[in-house]
Amino acid sequence: MEARVNIRHLRPEQAMLAFPLIREVLAYPTADAWRSLALKLTDRGSRNDISSGIVVAERHGVPRGLFTYELTDGGEPTRHLLVRNFVVMEPVKRKDSARVLFDxxxxxxxxxxxxxxxxxxxxxxxxxRNYWDEFTRSEPGIVFRCPN
Incomplete structure (x- = not known):
């Protein structure tokens, strides 16, 4: 039976679980620099505030992929979700983890x-980019963009 990919939002005290993955994305980050960024993204005034965070895809309880995100709110017409640090480090089933993260x-x-x-x-x-259309399938009201 194949293991399912599960999504988890990390809390500030869990940030170091993602450090091995984030090192693949950021140029030579230190543990302290990652903790600082993670705290900025995950430290909320309330538990219901999801305007920024760190999302991890796990298989067998091991982080296989992640992204960080922030809500940029310049008012209704310019409001968008900014996703950074997207990485999947899974040698065999990386498309599965990526698809779950995009969903x-x-x-x-x-x-x-x-x-x-x-x-x-x-x-x-x-x-x-080779699977962009597959991962970002069209859905009314949501547009994916890749500026780089």
């Missing part, structure tokens, strides 16, 4: 009432 981006956009998702792909995730 979760879509769910977040719905929850946050964002008509647009801007995905900033790092070099290590360039392979995603």
């Amino acid at each position: 979760h981006m879509r769910e977040l956009a719905h929850e946050l009432a964002c008509p647009e998702i801007n995905v900033d792909l790092p070099l290590v995730s360039g392979w995603v």
Whole structure:
């Protein structure tokens, strides 16, 4: 039986679980620099605030992929979800993990009432462009963009 890919939003104290993955994306990050960024993204005034965060895709309880996100809110017409640090480090089933992460981006956009998702792909995730249409399948009210 194949293991399912599960999504988890990391809390501030869980940030170091993602450190091995984020090192693949960011140029020589230190543990302290990652903790600082993670705290900025995950430290909320309330538990219901999902305007920024770190999302991890896990298989067998091991992080296989992640992205960070922030809501940019310049008012209703310019409101969008900014996704950064997208990475999947799974040698065999990376498309499965990527698909689950993209599906979760879509769910977040719905929850946050964002008509647009801007995905900033790092070099290590360039392979995603080969499957862009598959991962970002058209859905009314949600547009995916890749500015780089």
